Amino acid sequence: MPARIGAPYSVPPGTSGDGNDFVARLSERLGGRNVFKRLLITTLLFFTLFLVMAVWVFINDLNRTKAEDIRLFETALTSQATSVARALDSEIEWVDSALALNANAQQIVNFTARSRRIVGAALIDANGVVRAETPGAGQQLARLDRRNFPQGGVTIDSLINDKGTATPVITRKSGDMYLVAALAPGTLIGNRVGTLSVVEDSGRVIDGPSEIASQGTQTFYRISANQLADVTRGTVSSTVVSRMRNDEKVWFGAVHIPNSNLSVMDVRPRLKDPSIIQNLFLFGVLFLGAAWLIWMLMNQLLKQIDAVRQQDADEEVSRQRYRAAVDGSNGGIWEIDLTRNTAYLSRSLAKTMGLGETECVLPLPQFLALFSVSHRDQFYSALKRSNVNGAFEIELAAANLPIFLSCRGRPTYRDDQTKLVIGMALDITEARGAQARLQAAEVRLFDALRSMNDSFVIWDQMDRLVLWNSKFEEFFGFLPGQLQQGMQYVMVEYHAQQSMAQTQQLDDGTGSEIQLHDGRWVRYLETNTVDGGRVSIGTEITAIRTRENQLQVNQDALEKTINVLRKSQIRIVELAENYEQEKIRAEEANQSKSEFLANMSHELRTPLNAINGFSDIMKKEMFGPLGDPRYKEYVNDILFSGQHLLSLINDILDMSKIEAGKMTLNTEPMIMSDMIGQVIRIVRGRADENRLKLIYEGNQTPEIDADPRAVKQILLNLTTNAIKFTPEGGVVTLSVEPKSAGLIVRVSDTGIGISSEDISRLAQPFEQIDSQHSRQHEGTGLGLALSKSLVELHGGNFNISSIVGEGTTVTFTLPSYVQKKAPQPDANEVGSEISRLAQDIAEVLQASGGQMPGGAPVAPPHVKPAPPPMPLHRNTAA
Numbered sequence: 001m002p003a004r005i006g007a008p009y010s011v012p013p014g015t016s017g018d019g020n021d022f023v024a025r026l027s028e029r030l031g032g033r034n035v036f037k038r039l040l041i042t043t044l045l046f047f048t049l050f051l052v053m054a055v056w057v058f059i060n061d062l063n064r065t066k067a068e069d070i071r072l073f074e075t076a077l078t079s080q081a082t083s084v085a086r087a088l089d090s091e092i093e094w095v096d097s098a099l100a101l102n103a104n105a106q107q108i109v110n111f112t113a114r115s116r117r118i119v120g121a122a123l124i125d126a127n128g129v130v131r132a133e134t135p136g137a138g139q140q141l142a143r144l145d146r147r148n149f150p151q152g153g154v155t156i157d158s159l160i161n162d163k164g165t166a167t168p169v170i171t172r173k174s175g176d177m178y179l180v181a182a183l184a185p186g187t188l189i190g191n192r193v194g195t196l197s198v199v200e201d202s203g204r205v206i207d208g209p210s211e212i213a214s215q216g217t218q219t220f221y222r223i224s225a226n227q228l229a230d231v232t233r234g235t236v237s238s239t240v241v242s243r244m245r246n247d248e249k250v251w252f253g254a255v256h257i258p259n260s261n262l263s264v265m266d267v268r269p270r271l272k273d274p275s276i277i278q279n280l281f282l283f284g285v286l287f288l289g290a291a292w293l294i295w296m297l298m299n300q301l302l303k304q305i306d307a308v309r310q311q312d313a314d315e316e317v318s319r320q321r322y323r324a325a326v327d328g329s330n331g332g333i334w335e336i337d338l339t340r341n342t343a344y345l346s347r348s349l350a351k352t353m354g355l356g357e358t359e360c361v362l363p364l365p366q367f368l369a370l371f372s373v374s375h376r377d378q379f380y381s382a383l384k385r386s387n388v389n390g391a392f393e394i395e396l397a398a399a400n401l402p403i404f405l406s407c408r409g410r411p412t413y414r415d416d417q418t419k420l421v422i423g424m425a426l427d428i429t430e431a432r433g434a435q436a437r438l439q440a441a442e443v444r445l446f447d448a449l450r451s452m453n454d455s456f457v458i459w460d461q462m463d464r465l466v467l468w469n470s471k472f473e474e475f476f477g478f479l480p481g482q483l484q485q486g487m488q489y490v491m492v493e494y495h496a497q498q499s500m501a502q503t504q505q506l507d508d509g510t511g512s513e514i515q516l517h518d519g520r521w522v523r524y525l526e527t528n529t530v531d532g533g534r535v536s537i538g539t540e541i542t543a544i545r546t547r548e549n550q551l552q553v554n555q556d557a558l559e560k561t562i563n564v565l566r567k568s569q570i571r572i573v574e575l576a577e578n579y580e581q582e583k584i585r586a587e588e589a590n591q592s593k594s595e596f597l598a599n600m601s602h603e604l605r606t607p608l609n610a611i612n613g614f615s616d617i618m619k620k621e622m623f624g625p626l627g628d629p630r631y632k633e634y635v636n637d638i639l640f641s642g643q644h645l646l647s648l649i650n651d652i653l654d655m656s657k658i659e660a661g662k663m664t665l666n667t668e669p670m671i672m673s674d675m676i677g678q679v680i681r682i683v684r685g686r687a688d689e690n691r692l693k694l695i696y697e698g699n700q701t702p703e704i705d706a707d708p709r710a711v712k713q714i715l716l717n718l719t720t721n722a723i724k725f726t727p728e729g730g731v732v733t734l735s736v737e738p739k740s741a742g743l744i745v746r747v748s749d750t751g752i753g754i755s756s757e758d759i760s761r762l763a764q765p766f767e768q769i770d771s772q773h774s775r776q777h778e779g780t781g782l783g784l785a786l787s788k789s790l791v792e793l794h795g796g797n798f799n800i801s802s803i804v805g806e807g808t809t810v811t812f813t814l815p816s817y818v819q820k821k822a823p824q825p826d827a828n829e830v831g832s833e834i835s836r837l838a839q840d841i842a843e844v845l846q847a848s849g850g851q852m853p854g855g856a857p858v859a860p861p862h863v864k865p866a867p868p869p870m871p872l873h874r875n876t877a878a
Helices: 019-030 033-099 105-113 138-142 210-215 217-221 225-232 275-327 347-352 364-368 373-384 429-451 470-476 489-499 542-620 629-660 672-689 708-724 756-762 782-793 830-847
Strands: 118-125 130-133 154-160 166-174 177-183 197-200 205-207 239-242 250-256 262-269 331-337 342-345 360-363 392-397 404-413 419-427 455-459 465-468 500-505 511-516 521-528 534-540 668-671 693-697 703-706 731-738 742-749 798-803 807-815
Touching (some): 033 166, 033 177, 033 250, 105 118, 105 130, 130 138, 138 177, 154 205, 166 210, 210 217, 217 225, 217 262, 331 364, 331 404, 347 419, 360 364, 373 392, 373 404, 455 470, 470 534, 668 672, 668 708, 672 693, 672 708, 703 708, 703 807, 708 731, 708 742, 708 782, 708 807, 782 798, 782 807
Antiparallel strands (some): 118 130, 118 177, 166 205, 197 205, 197 262, 239 250, 250 262, 331 342, 331 419, 392 404, 404 419, 455 534, 500 511, 511 521, 668 703, 742 807, 798 807
């Protein structure tokens, strides 16, 4: 137990009763060193705050006194500056009045001198010659500096004699004359005794005491040249008050007079506020009084602390006994005040209810809210009836915590007749939890069994039914409620056999596979338990059985397919050999065709060259006239027919080269717009003969790489076709559209048009539309096919769109650069496909076991892939 408060203190051995011992005893009385430190720090902070407030008030009074002194000084200076400005304005106005008189120079001077403040005047010209003056004033006033005098302006200056007397001088310029007026000393400041003066920008005293004029402004006021310049030139505020004379307790002030080069300067002693001393004395008295009051309060507080500590020590013993008894019961004490509708909870009970480890008093509704809704009314009724029924006991569930409490209570009264119900609450969660866990485990077990996809049955050691699920009832056709606990195994088995079609025992003897009447298969397994019972589990295996049957069917079908493939392999090998022979014969025929075309072209070109050449000579009549005009007409027909026949032969040979893959392009940079211009010049005559408009839409085109001869042939073929099939009055249009990857060229006409079903045949060699329109025009049908092939050789696309009766548009593209393609074998080659198919069949047969129907192993066929055949065309014959 703690030492009794108020007991005499003993000094530990080895220590003396000095100041440290006193501090230790005082700390013990206050509750420890920490409490003593906090109290000491609080006291020091209080006195520190008191001193800070006193200093703040003292400084505030000083600042207030200083501000008031400065304000009064500034007011006086401003008033003096205003007075000086009015005096100057009055005298300048008087001088202006004198100049305004229509009189001679002396009269002007005399009028000026009439002012009671002017003691002398003179009228001086620009050369410094005095034209008129008052007696004795001309020579002195003529000495003033009038250089850089503003035209029509006024200057304020002064004359200072040997005694330091400053005489203000006003100079007014009028034309080439200067009217100079000397004012009586003291005119501007009113009193020449003191420290007030009027000073010019340069520091020259205009009016003021003789001490200032003799010593100079900077010396008398003890200011620097920069400070003087700032004040007199107005670079700072118009009114300046500062401590310029540090060796004396005075203020220096200066006020710049607006619209002039003058300033009013003065010094003034700094005032002392007597209230500062009074405030210091008042704060001293308050400080001593506060210290005495704190000491008295501290002494009384120590006495009260001693008494309270003794009472707390006694009560702590009781609380320790009470807390040990209550906390050890795993619950707590509660008290209901039915008069005030409040509830008290001990610290242990508050901790149990999740309210923190501290005693608390709650309103009765809030206390009842700690319990579940279903138990609140029951508990409240027991409290209300306790005065009649006496003591009670009830089990309650907490509202937001997983705990159960057993509450015992009895009614009682206090001295003030307050109705109370005091009781104890014990935590019975563990006991209730064990029972709930057991029930939950049973429920989960039953739910798990019911949700199983397999049938589940438990039999006891007496072969009686203990537990089953709905899947067991479904498999064996039991109606809901037909099975009951305790039924014999034999009876259940008898009813189950009514749903069985057949039963097959497993090889390991652990169970059987049962086929039900609805076609499903169930694998039924039984296992013995530790207590002598049995567990039966039935799993549906219908899907497994079905897959096994399907696998067997697929295996049979696979064997049949393999037999068919073996037979097909033999046939394909024979076909491959036959194809190779046919391919060789086709290549020989194609070679013969090529040689025939070459020979025929040579045989035909030789006489055609002679025919064309001689016809041209006869047409031009190079060796003399032909005679009859009809000879000339016949020669033209012969030349035209020969050239046409030569053109057809060239087209047939070019088409043959393209189909044989022997056509090569000689690419070089070219500009499409220039090429179109050449083509238009060639076909312009024929278009004019047919009375057609030939239009080119497009500007200068970018340069591309292409074969100029092939591009020119494409454009000529398409343009001549458009002219040929366009009636008179029609329009043939050529346009070029540059793109990032190349060019898009369009050749459009307003001719007879082509039907959609005929467009696909036009780009084939020797194809022409068999209509009354096409039969009226000559041609072999090679133009479009040759143009399409040349475009595709460049890597472009070729497209024809047309509407019957409206016209036709042929669009082709040319890339910026021709990409050379490596020769590739034809993917659709018949020989390669046959060889590949034979190889695939051989691999299938090897994967299936590699046996022929007769049992001989199958070897993959070694068929040499046939080279690509030369293309055969039905229109290569003459």
